[in-house]
Amino acid sequence: MKTRIQEKAIFAAALASFILMIASFFAFYMRKSESQNRTLLEFEASRAASDLLEYYVMTGNVEGAAAGEQILGFGIYDASGQAVAKFGTAPPVVNPGTSPAGVIRTGKSVIIMRPVGRQPGMMRGMGPMRMHQNAPGLTSMMPAQDLFVYVEFSNRGFLRERSASIFSMGGFFSGFLLLSLVIFYLFRRNRKLQVKAEEQKQLLQLGEAARTLAHEIKNPLSALRLQVDILKKKSAGRFDDNVEIVEQEVGRLSSLVDRVGEFLKNPAGLPEVFSPAGFLENICPRYPFPVILDTGAGAEDSGGARIRFDRERFRSLCDNLILNAWESMAATGENGKKVEVEVRTEKNQVLLMVKDRGCGIPEDRKDEIFTMFYTTKTSGSGIGLAISRRFMEAMGGTITCLPRNGGGTVFACEFLRA
Structure with missing residues (x-):
C-alpha cells in the first residue's frame, strides 16, 4: 500500500x-x-x-x-x-x-x-x-x-499574431496536459492490473496450501473431538470445565478452517434475485442482541429494491458486519447498545449500511482491515472482512468503511440493482 x-x-x-x-x-x-x-x-x-x-x-x-x-x-x-x-x-x-x-x-x-x-x-x-x-x-x-x-x-495585426500565438501555445499545452493525464491513467491502470495479477497468483498459492492444510487439520480435529466426547463420559463430570475449554478451542479451530475454505471457494456462488430488505427482516430478529432495521418503507414497498447475489454469501456478509458492529460497541461498554442496519435504493444501486457506535476505525487502517488475516481484535481471525470484500467484488459491488457522525463506524455495501 x-x-x-x-x-x-x-x-x-x-x-x-x-x-x-x-x-x-x-x-x-x-x-x-x-x-x-x-x-x-x-x-x-x-x-x-x-x-x-x-x-x-x-x-x-x-x-x-x-x-x-x-x-x-x-x-x-x-x-x-x-x-x-x-x-x-x-x-x-x-x-x-x-x-x-x-x-x-x-x-x-x-x-x-x-x-x-x-x-x-x-x-x-x-x-x-x-x-x-x-x-x-x-x-x-x-x-x-x-x-x-x-x-x-x-496594432490589429500584432493582436492577431499574439492571439494566434496564445491559441497555438495553449493548444500545445492543453494537448500535452491531456496526453500526460492519459499516460497517468494508463500507468495507474497497468499498475492495478499488475497488483491484481500478483494477488491472484498469491491467492492460488494460498489456496493450494490452505486446501492441503485444511485436509491435514480436519482429520486430527475430528479425532480430537471424538476423544473429548469419550473423556467427558468417563470423567463423570470431574473435569467438565477443562473439557469445555478443549471443546471450545477445537470448535474455534474447526470454524477457522471452514472460513478459510469459504474464502477459497468460488466467491460468486449461485446468484439469484431477491430483496435484501425482505431477507434482513427475516434474519435480524434472530441475533441475540438488538438490531434495528430501516428500509425506509415496509418490506413490500422495498421489494422493488432487488439484487442478484448468492443468498448464503449475503447471509455471511451480513453476519460478519453485524457481529463486528456489536463486538465493537461491546468493547466500549456503550449503554443501550444497538446495531443499526439501513437499506436504501440509489438509481441503479442498492445500498446496505451497517452502523455502530463503537470505537471506530483509524483513518490509516481503513484499507488494511479488508486484508486477509488482519484484525484489530485480540480474538479475531481477520478473515471475515476479507471474505466480505471478495464476495462483493465478485458481483461487481463495493464495500467501504466510513466514519460515523458522532462516533462509530459505517460499513457501506453497494450492490448492483437487479
Missing part, C-alpha cells in the same frame, strides 16, 4: 514539475515575443511617419498620401501643438509637452510623437530630404521653430 502511494506521489510530483516548466517556458516565450512585436510595431510606425513627412515635404499636403490601412491618423504640429497638416484620427491640437518624444500604447493602436527639428526636410534620426516649393507652411516655419510629427498606427 505504501509503495503504491509513493509511486503515485512521485509520478504526480514529476508531472507537476514538468507542467510548471512548460508553463514557465510559455510565459517567457510570450513575454519575449510580445516585446519583439512591440519593438517591430514602433519601428513600422516610425518608418510610416517618416514616409508621410517626406510626402508632405514633396507635395505640401497629406490628404492624398497612400497611408495604408495601418495608419489610422497622421499630423504635423507646431511648437504650440496646433496642427499644420493632418488626416484621420490625428487631433487638431496636441500637447507636445506631455510626451515630446514618447510612445503611447492604447488597446488597439500605438501613438508616436517625434520632434522633426529645425532644419528643413530633416527629422531627428533621418537624412535630409528634398523640399518642394509647394510646401510654404513648412518652409516658413521649420527654420524658426520645432515641429512635431504625430502618427497613430493600428
